[in-house]
Amino acid sequence: MVVGGVNTVFGYGCFWLLLYVGLHYSMALLIGTVLGVLFNFKTTGTLVFGSHDNRLIFRFVGSYVFTYFCNLAGLRVLVGAGFSPQVGGLLLILPMAAVSFVILRRFVFAAKT
Template sequence: MKELLKKLDYTFIRFVLVGIVNTAFGVGLYCLLVYFGISYRLSVLFSTVLGVLFNFKTIGVFVFKNKDNRLLFRFVASYVIVYFVNI
């Protein structure tokens, strides 16, 4: 039981750290695109699409130690669901 709790703690810590990196990536990319004169609408689109792909790889590899790219559809579907819930 202690081993499971310890593993969950490390997974949670990695999840939070990767979340910070993913947020910095998305916001940084958006700012960079706007800085170079891309309209904010296209900047949001590109930073969101590239952010989701970046998130998929970083969360999969660094948090859950899983490199299975077949899970991409589920990952993207979860973002689509969150999008519609938000609007």
Template sequence: MRDLGLSAAGASTGHRFGEAAHRRLYASTARQAGGPLISNQFTRFIFVGIINSIVGYGCFALFLYIGLHYTLSLFFATVAGVLFNFKSIGTLVFKSHNNQLIFRFIGSYSIIYLINAVGIDAFTRVGLTPYVGGVILILPMAALAFILNKRFVFNHV
């Protein structure tokens, strides 16, 4: 039977388990149930994603404003996003400091770029501006980014 950390200190304070054992048991149960650890990771992704979206869309809008075509604006914003987002998502969301994952990250953002470009093109064909198309696609692209990062980039974390 595994030692659950029952100790005199835990027993003397009226606790059934020692504090360290309680943390181990909770973390193990949460991982098995797919509960709070995923939820906290997704919550961190939302907060980091808000910052990343502001930076990414800000770059996109700036490049549009200076006269670049939306595909170039999106490309340069994506390059800036890869450089900024790799560290923020890797470190703050997935708790990874593995710089070798940058190649997978670039691959996932290449997919995001292509889908985003097709989406903006579709919106411009129905009369929306690239600015509006870009805003509409922020949430779907963020969801796709989370899925790709969780399954293909930081899947070992």
């Protein structure tokens, strides 16, 4: 839970900062996701799933590609409904964390759980 919280704060912080400097939400989300993947792989793999297998990086990246597009679709809907990208991003944190965890557990680190 702590690892997920730290990873979420890091990812949302990157997203928010990139919005603050003027990037469109889709680009801020993309860059934030890339930075999150780099930050999260070792913490999530090692501390949450007990994995030290660096070969899983490709599955891990694939899971985040899927999650990025889900998150982007959700943001488009929420921004279209009048929410700011910042608030939309906050509203999507828990659903995207759940989606990400399920994908990581079933498809990335399945042998370790």
